Amino acid sequence: MADSSEKTEDPTSKKTGDSRKKGQIARSKELSTTLVLVGSAAAFILMGEQIATAIFQVTQRTFTLSRDETYDFNHMFQAWGYAFETISVPVLIYMFIALVAGVYGTIALGGYNFTWQGAAPKANKLNPLAGIKRMFGMNGLVELLKAIAKFIVVASMAYGSLLLFQDEALHLDMELYPRNLFHAMELISWAFLMLCCALIPIAAFDVPYQSWKHNKEMKMTKQEVKDERKNSEGDPQVKGRIRRLQYQAAAKRMMQEVPKADVVVTNPTHYSVALKYDPNGETAPILVAKGSDELAMHIRKIAGAHGVPIVSSPPLARAIFHTTEANREIPEKLFMAVAQVLAYVYQVKAFKKGKGKRPPPLRKDLPIPEDMRY
Incomplete structure (x- = not known):
């Protein structure tokens, strides 16, 4: 040697x-x-x-x-x-x-x-x-x-x-x-x-x-x-510590946005994504928070505590998680699937307020393109 x-x-x-x-x-x-x-x-x-x-x-x-x-x-x-x-x-x-x-x-x-x-x-x-x-x-x-x-x-x-x-x-x-x-x-x-x-x-x-x-x-x-x-590049341990702190800070900011979301789409055991949509605005639905494993569970916990609807759709949750960054609009290919989820959530809210009838269960086969399935 x-x-x-x-x-x-x-x-x-x-x-x-x-x-x-x-x-x-x-x-x-x-x-x-x-x-x-x-x-x-x-x-x-x-x-x-x-x-x-x-x-x-x-x-x-x-x-x-x-x-x-x-x-x-x-x-x-x-x-x-x-x-x-x-x-x-x-x-x-x-x-x-x-x-x-x-x-x-x-x-x-x-x-x-x-x-x-x-x-x-x-x-x-x-x-x-x-x-x-x-x-x-x-x-x-x-x-x-x-x-x-x-x-x-x-x-x-x-x-x-x-x-x-x-x-x-x-x-x-x-x-x-x-x-x-x-x-x-x-x-x-x-x-x-x-x-x-x-x-x-x-x-x-x-x-x-x-x-x-x-x-x-x-x-x-x-x-x-x-x-x-x-x-010149920095100690790897220090850089790792900095990345962890940055990740924690970003996660904290995302958790603050979860109560403002319109819906949280989950893969019950791995992923959670929180979406917000302004019907009177000019933008597509925005991803305000996302996480996997423990962070996904934390998102669901905050959403439940603040009355944010939680919808289980594993294919859609995985697609949004892998294709969209926080505070960014969802891809155009997922507009139709997200629109059906939001429509279902709005109908449920109207039903709970006594302004409509109970909507049928959300379709499991949402229109998600093959290249968006993970």
Whole structure:
């Protein structure tokens, strides 16, 4: 049998939401770093020549100043404006691409999440014993293996890029100026991109590992799931108590309406339904109270004490009980049967007042449709 304290259950939506509020979501530093570096390298390849050209133009202009321009303060500000105008556009494009890569790298795993709780200082992070445990735990071992793997992969890629660009680098001194400078920057850009791409396998390993690690940390025990459901939905015993109180309150209200009823239709041993009808109104007969077993007996007792006629018709009592809620009109399919019961009750009342003859007994085969028989 599984240990009840073992965390085997998936996290509930409430725990997931609470964790996000605390900043506890899956994050991959390797993915973020890789995307920033690869994006920066790609942006450098795209804008490197424009940046180099701008720097070359500014430098060339600076070294060709005349003596008068050197001592002219107004020219100093013009030189600054020229430098900014020349360099700003390609540099800003480069920075924008790097910024987008950095932002996407941060939210690619776990999504966007901003919370002050995650930035709040935690005393347990200052505990040296906990820090030592993190260093020599499973997570520390994985981080060590990732660091070793990054060193090996990056070193191998660096060596490979040196071999790849060796001939071109050795012949740069044979090229004309300033073409050799731009060629050197191009070689550096592609070498930088290759080194950055070397981190992709590390990030490809780290992303599923961080997701697995986060899901493992979020696992819950069966007892935790039960306790959380109990807290969110309410204690079953308390809910049962509330339902009983609600039922008792509803039953009490119904008992107060029984004396106002025109007739109580019963199945003598199980069901009782109290009906009220206003001949001058525009509504059908209304069910004012219903009950089964002990409550049915109580309805009959109250009806007898207040002189409300009690009529035995088991099929009709069951049909009304199962199809109609309290304070609701009876279904249209039962109009004919209820009308015959009310007519019988009114005739009995008239007979008792000496205003008519005794009515014949109520028919046992009242017109109740088959789909209304329970």
